Amino acid sequence: MSSYKNLELYSTEDLILTSLKSEIDSKSTYLKIRDSVKNAVLRDKMSFLANEEEKHRSFFENLYKKSYPNKTIILPKTSPVPLPEIKITDEMAPLSEVLQQAMDAEVAAHDFYIEISKRFMEEKDIFNMLNYIADMEMGHYKLLEIEKENSIKFESYDDSWPMMHIGP
Numbered sequence: 001m002s003s004y005k006n007l008e009l010y011s012t013e014d015l016i017l018t019s020l021k022s023e024i025d026s027k028s029t030y031l032k033i034r035d036s037v038k039n040a041v042l043r044d045k046m047s048f049l050a051n052e053e054e055k056h057r058s059f060f061e062n063l064y065k066k067s068y069p070n071k072t073i074i075l076p077k078t079s080p081v082p083l084p085e086i087k088i089t090d091e092m093a094p095l096s097e098v099l100q101q102a103m104d105a106e107v108a109a110h111d112f113y114i115e116i117s118k119r120f121m122e123e124k125d126i127f128n129m130l131n132y133i134a135d136m137e138m139g140h141y142k143l144l145e146i147e148k149e150n151s152i153k154f155e156s157y158d159d160s161w162p163m164m165h166i167g168p
Helices: 012-036 040-067 095-120 124-157
Strands: none
Touching (some): 012 040, 040 124
């Protein structure tokens, strides 16, 4: 069930800029996680997710340019639409907690993109692409869910496993 039923309060421009900012922030977070863990498989998965978010960013950037050809993209400092952020405030935070935040953000992105797609019902290519990206976000959720389950197993063995904590 989507938690974004009040999007009519926002302009389409704000929604596209929010999407763009969200994808940039997600990519940055996945790169930060990648650079903070020693597990090579997890590093590869975080690189994969960062690359996926980059593709989504590119789509939203192109959508903005197509929709507002005479405007320059200026990202909001803070998102006009509240989306969950992934906050790594403690470098020793268990990886499972960080991955849970990422999972929550992926579900929110899915719901958000489904709602945005309704603004583009007449533009089938955009409508379909937004729904496709929403589906991809759920794929990211499932990948993160598996990694979270694995990280919990390792965390339960030893609370100070360096390969399973965010930090240098």
